[in-house]
Amino acid sequence: MGVDEKIKALEDEIRNTKRHKGTEHHIGLLFAKVARFKRERVDRAIKKSAMSGGGFDIRKEGDATVVMVGFPSVGKSTLITKLTNAKSKIAAYEFTTLDCIPGILEYGGASIQILDLPGIIAGAQEGKGRGREILSVSRKADLILILLDPLNRWQYDVITKELREVGIRLEGHPPRISVKKGIKGGIRIHSAVKLTRLTPQAIISILNEYGFHNGDITFGDNYAAEDLIDALEANRVYSRSLVVVNKVDLTGGIPPGFPTGAVGISADRGAGIEEVKKAIYEKLGFMKVYTKPRTGEIKWNEPMIMKTGSTIEAMCRKLPKAFLKDFRYALIWGKSAKFQGQRVGRDHVLQDGDVVFIVKR
Ligand SMILES: Nc1nc2c(ncn2[C@@H]2O[C@H](COP(=O)(O)OP(=O)(O)OP(=O)(O)O)[C@@H](O)[C@H]2O)c(=O)[nH]1
Numbered sequence: 382m383g384v385d386e387k388i389k390a391l392e393d394e395i396r397n398t399k400r401h402k403g404t405e406h407h408i409g410l411l412f413a414k415v416a417r418f419k420r421e422r423v424d425r426a427i428k429k430s431a432m433s434g435g436g437f438d439i440r441k442e443g444d445a446t447v448v449m450v451g452f453p454s455v456g457k458s459t460l461i462t463k464l465t466n467a468k469s470k471i472a473a474y475e476f477t478t479l480d481c482i483p484g485i486l487e488y489g490g491a492s493i494q495i496l497d498l499p500g501i502i503a504g505a506q507e508g509k510g511r512g513r514e515i516l517s518v519s520r521k522a523d524l525i526l527i528l529l530d531p532l533n534r535w536q537y538d539v540i541t542k543e544l545r546e547v548g549i550r551l552e553g554h555p556p557r558i559s560v561k562k563g564i565k566g567g568i569r570i571h572s573a574v575k576l577t578r579l580t581p582q583a584i585i586s587i588l589n590e591y592g593f594h595n596g597d598i599t600f601g602d603n604y605a606a607e608d609l610i611d612a613l614e615a616n617r618v619y620s621r622s623l624v625v626v627n628k629v630d631l632t633g634g635i636p637p638g639f640p641t642g643a644v645g646i647s648a649d650r651g652a653g654i655e656e657v658k659k660a661i662y663e664k665l666g667f668m669k670v671y672t673k674p675r676t677g678e679i680k681w682n683e684p685m686i687m688k689t690g691s692t693i694e695a696m697c698r699k700l701p702k703a704f705l706k707d708f709r710y711a712l713i714w715g716k717s718a719k720f721q722g723q724r725v726g727r728d729h730v731l732q733d734g735d736v737v738f739i740v741k742r
């Protein structure tokens with residue numbers, strides 16, 4: 382049996398097993414096995430597309446990268462030509478775009494790379510279309526822009542399912558579950574709330590499947606088996622997403638049933654483009670940091686725009702080369718400082734509004 386068939390057989394078994402206390406342990410194991418096979422499949426696909434040179438040859442540029450994911454002909458190329466300087470072919474037939482086309486959007490002081498991709502279709506993660514390459518660039522993006530057709534609401538479910546299958550989670554943050562490996566004494570389970578979706582047996586069997594036999598596991602919420610597996614799997618990525626519905630000229634607005642927060646646009650008429658720019662910028666979550674000059678005043682009207690969670694090192698990369706090459710340490714003032722004027726290294730994580738003075742060799 383190939384991996385695909387093994388996964389399918391396990392998923393059938395999960396579907397056909399009645400869920401109750403007596404079967405939780407077994408179902409937990411099945412979930413863990415499915416997760417392992419899927420991880421192997423993703424790892425192999427990524428390696429394969431990289432080795433054969435079949436992956437998209439794209440260098441990350443700018444302060445953040447956004448990928449456009451959507452079914453063929455929803456208007457991805459039309460949208461990128463409105464957002465950036467990119468020239469991407471637009472046509473009324475499907476699979477017009479066959480490669481990855483980059484463009485740069487300058488907005489709010491940030492330089493945002495946007496990637497136009499071929500259309501995605503159901504079965505992408507199994508290799509349909511250029512599905513594997515699309516999903517593997519999506520894993521590396523800072524924001525996934527999901528572009529939908531207003532007459533085909535189902536596209537959203539297919540896309541989110543394909544993303545899930547390759548370990549991309551759009552919910553934003555990993556489950557609050559911590560595991561501390563021990564040497565002996567078995568597994569001790571701790572939880573802030575009552576666990577109603579996982580029995581102790583299920584927890585233990587999943588942990589065993591991941592090679593944990595002793596230690597402490599702590600749950601921050603009433604999680605299910607899938608969440609526990611997410612916490613144990615190393616290949617999960619937690620991405621931000623933005624849903625945009627194009628061609629609302631056909632429907633006179635976003636029809637009911639689309640995700641809340643979706644932005645309705647009409648790309649070829651240029652309607653809603655500013656809203657999309659603003660939404661991209663806000664979703665990416667930039668912060669402003671300031672450099673303190675050796676002499677004179679801080680230029681509060683000239684912030685450096687950085688991705689939230691950026692380090693001093695990332696900041697140095699935006700400055701002349703010597704700042705990184707001859708970096709000794711930095712002094713910081715602001716929210717990320719334990720005390721004002723604290724001395725920190727290049728790995729220090731900055732916060733919005735911080736002021737930084739870099740000391741060179
Ligand atoms: N009615 C309407 N048509 C649009 C709109 N935006 C784009 N289109 C049309 O939709 C068709 C497909 O547009 P593309 O931008 O090539 O779509 P795509 O998503 O890049 O397609 P692939 O590259 O094949 O995946 C073209 O005929 C566009 O003119 C819009 O806002 N309203």
Ligand SMILES: [Mg+2]
Pocket residue numbers: 457458459469470471477478497498499
């Ligand atoms: Mg296209």
